[in-house]
Amino acid sequence: MSEKVKSMAGKNLSKLMIKGYMDLHEKAAKGAFCVWIAINVPAEIFAGFDNVVYGVPESHAAMCAGKGIGVLQCEKAENTGYSQDLCSYARIDIGNLTDGSKDSPSFGLPKPDLVVSNNNNCALISKWFDVHHREMDIPHFIMDIPFCYEPQKQKDQSYIISQIKDLISLIEKLSGQKFNFNKFEEAVFHSWEGFCEWKNFLELAKEKPSPVTAFDSFVHMAPFLTLRGTPVLKEHFKILADEARQNIKTGNLPVKKEKYRLFWDNIAPWHQLGKMSKRLSQMGANIVGASYTSCMGTVEGSFELYKWDEKDPFEYIARMMNSYMCPHGMELRYSSMKGAIEKLGIDGVIFASNRSCKPYSITQMDQQKRISDYFGIPAVMIDVDHADARKYSEENAFMRIGALLETIDSKRKN
Amino acid sequence: MITAGIDIGSITSKAVLMKDMKVLGFDVISTGYNSEKSGKEVLNLVLDKCFVNIEETDSIISTGYGRNRLSFAHKKITEITCHAAGAHFQDNKIRSVIDIGGQDSKVIILDENGSVTDFAMNDKCAAGTGRFLEVMARALELDLNDFGDISAKAKKAAHISSLCTVFAESEIISLISAGEKRENIIRGIHESIGTRVGALALRAGLRSPVMMTGGVSRNSGVVRSLESRLGVSINVSSYAQVNGALGAACLGFR
Ligand code: SF4
Numbered sequence: 160m161s162e163k164v165k166s167m168a169g170k171n172l173s174k175l176m177i178k179g180y181m182d183l184h185e186k187a188a189k190g191a192f193c194v195w196i197a198i199n200v201p202a203e204i205f206a207g208f209d210n211v212v213y214g215v216p217e218s219h220a221a222m223c224a225g226k227g228i229g230v231l232q233c234e235k236a237e238n239t240g241y242s243q244d245l246c247s248y249a250r251i252d253i254g255n256l257t258d259g260s261k262d263s264p265s266f267g268l269p270k271p272d273l274v275v276s277n278n279n280n281c282a283l284i285s286k287w288f289d290v291h292h293r294e295m296d297i298p299h300f301i302m303d304i305p306f307c308y309e310p311q312k313q314k315d316q317s318y319i320i321s322q323i324k325d326l327i328s329l330i331e332k333l334s335g336q337k338f339n340f341n342k343f344e345e346a347v348f349h350s351w352e353g354f355c356e357w358k359n360f361l362e363l364a365k366e367k368p369s370p371v372t373a374f375d376s377f378v379h380m381a382p383f384l385t386l387r388g389t390p391v392l393k394e395h396f397k398i399l400a401d402e403a404r405q406n407i408k409t410g411n412l413p414v415k416k417e418k419y420r421l422f423w424d425n426i427a428p429w430h431q432l433g434k435m436s437k438r439l440s441q442m443g444a445n446i447v448g449a450s451y452t453s454c455m456g457t458v459e460g461s462f463e464l465y466k467w468d469e470k471d472p473f474e475y476i477a478r479m480m481n482s483y484m485c486p487h488g489m490e491l492r493y494s495s496m497k498g499a500i501e502k503l504g505i506d507g508v509i510f511a512s513n514r515s516c517k518p519y520s521i522t523q524m525d526q527q528k529r530i531s532d533y534f535g536i537p538a539v540m541i542d543v544d545h546a547d548a549r550k551y552s553e554e555n556a557f558m559r560i561g562a563l564l565e566t567i568d569s570k571r572k573n
Numbered sequence: 574m575i576t577a578g579i580d581i582g583s584i585t586s587k588a589v590l591m592k593d594m595k596v597l598g599f600d601v602i603s604t605g606y607n608s609e610k611s612g613k614e615v616l617n618l619v620l621d622k623c624f625v626n627i628e629e630t631d632s633i634i635s636t637g638y639g640r641n642r643l644s645f646a647h648k649k650i651t652e653i654t655c656h657a658a659g660a661h662f663q664d665n666k667i668r669s670v671i672d673i674g675g676q677d678s679k680v681i682i683l684d685e686n687g688s689v690t691d692f693a694m695n696d697k698c699a700a701g702t703g704r705f706l707e708v709m710a711r712a713l714e715l716d717l718n719d720f721g722d723i724s725a726k727a728k729k730a731a732h733i734s735s736l737c738t739v740f741a742e743s744e745i746i747s748l749i750s751a752g753e754k755r756e757n758i759i760r761g762i763h764e765s766i767g768t769r770v771g772a773l774a775l776r777a778g779l780r781s782p783v784m785m786t787g788g789v790s791r792n793s794g795v796v797r798s799l800e801s802r803l804g805v806s807i808n809v810s811s812y813a814q815v816n817g818a819l820g821a822a823c824l825g826f827r
Binding site for chain 1: 653684686690691776
């Protein structure tokens with residue numbers, strides 16, 4: 160379905176990712192101050208320093224799973240006593256460190272001087288980063304970000320900004336480098352432009368048939384995590400959007416005979432992307448949108464781009480700390496998904512109940528019911544795990560997806 | 574018009590032959606490791622039984638976990654849609670199907686046309702399936718076919734708290750050594766399945782009238798437990814084990 164012959168954007172992505180990891184290792188080896196962060200820690204602040212680099216364990220874990228070594232890494236952590244019930248990203252990351260990253264496609268991440276987590280995606284991540292704090296004897300900065308049941312309140316935003324400023328002071332102290340506001344502001348601007356271009360790309364999924372499939376979008380999200388605050392975001396997503404526009408003209412579409420337009424709720428099943436997209440494509444089904452990809456650059460309760468007035472970069476990045484699904488209560492998640500289903504002309508929804516990411520999965524049973532009742536479209540729940548292939552049964556999942564498509568068919572007939 | 578429905582399940586393969594929407598015959602064999610072979614075998618058995626040549630069949634529909642393995646099937650349809658069609662064929666007033674098979678349990682809600690409107694299935698776990706009962710029968714050294722009658726004599730249900738098959742088995746062994754009456758233990762086992770599948774039924778939005786299919790529907794103890802838990806009366810399909818194949822054969826007429 161996706162890139163049998165590698166697309167231009169696909170080639171560019173490989174180039175960017177390889178270069179990104181190489182630069183990271185090289186700079187760290189030459190003495191750059193290295194920070195490991197959770198995905199929604201605002202990485203733009205590191206651009207405000209001359210020589211600070213950052214690595215993202217979650218993104219590295221997703222890459223390991225995508226390259227087929229997720230289970231191997233998980234088992235290493237389990238062999239040292241970590242439970243199989245823990246997040247598979249955490250197990251991959253911890254497992255990877257047991258043997259000096261010997262199986263990692265990127266030779267792991269350079270050793271950090273500081274780890275930074277937050278607690279609004281989930282509580283587990285702070286505990287996970289605490290393992291690094293203890294094992295490597297390095298400081299751990301935990302950002303306390305209020306969970307949201309409604310749009311971010313002013314007092315919450317100020318609270319977040321005060322912590323971002325504390326983090327900057329801590330890095331100044333630990334690294335001996337001075338923070339430069341202008342360079343930071345420029346980085347925030349690059350991220351903002353990246354989000355705008357990303358949205359231009361995702362908007363193309365409205366086309367019928369769609370030139371966009373979530374299987375591509377999942378993979379192309381990677382630069383948002385590892386190259387935040389850089390101009391390559393805008394450039395890359397422009398290549399992606401231009402190529403998708405071109406594909407509409409030439410008919411080079413991910414699912415040529417698109418009969419079913421589906422929406423996906425949860426993290427990508429990294430270990431299944433190739434197989435799942437191929438099998439769905441043979442059934443005429445395209446996952447045209449996903450909450451996981453749609454939430455980038457948006458805020459609570461809507462998948463529309465959050466329009467920054469380009470004034471205060473601190474305010475913007477504090478707001479963007481809510482730009483994910485896990486920190487949102489049920490009403491906000493429902494309202495975002497409702498808008499996307501309407502906009503994209505969705506025929507059915509796949510709720511992927513994630514075995515080891517409960518924060519994402521916790522509201523799904525109620526969401527499934529609400530969405531089906533409101534839109535009168537069928538929705539199924541399948542069991543997956545984002546990075547541990549042992550917790551997924553292909554036939555089980557495809558029986559349910561098959562039944563979803565048959566239900567769409569019978570609704571069309573009646 | 575003659576159609577055949579073949580359901581390749583994890584344990585058994587079933588085939589139903591129909592002519593002009595009337596059942597000509599059916600058969601059940603064990604699946605073994607080669608789905609294609611057992612699919613052909615069960616089809617040939619039923620064709621022979623009904624004196625029909627394969628050339629006379631107009632449509633062969635496969636369903637079940639092995640549905641994609643049958644190269645000779647004209648169409649492959651999931652067991653969700655087939656079970657709904659099978660129940661609708663037997664009684665078009667049915668609005669819910671509770672199917673408990675060897676490896677999974679499912680609840681399907683259907684509309685007046687026999688089309689699926691919703692369904693819920695057990696997750697990757699043997700709790701609430703035929704396999705759970707088999708393990709318990711082994712622990713009690715009893716024939717599973719006697720479970721229904723024995724449990725009818727129970728004065729109370731022994732409490733089995735674990736949903737996990739392995740843990741429940743050790744709980745049962747402890748109950749035996751504590752001297753608990755076996756009819757009470759069996760009633761407890763049925764209640765445990767009733768709780769699990771009952772929750773699935775409520776999640777799917779159970780609507781009456783309800784039909785129960787799958788091998789486990791022959792166990793009157795499980796049926797009673799589900800009826801009391803859900804407060805509905807349950808029709809046990811006379812084609813319990815072959816309902817999926819029956820539905821597949823019906824869909825061959827569409
Ligand atoms: S939000 Fe989910 S995927 Fe992310 S760290 Fe927590 S459990 Fe893992």
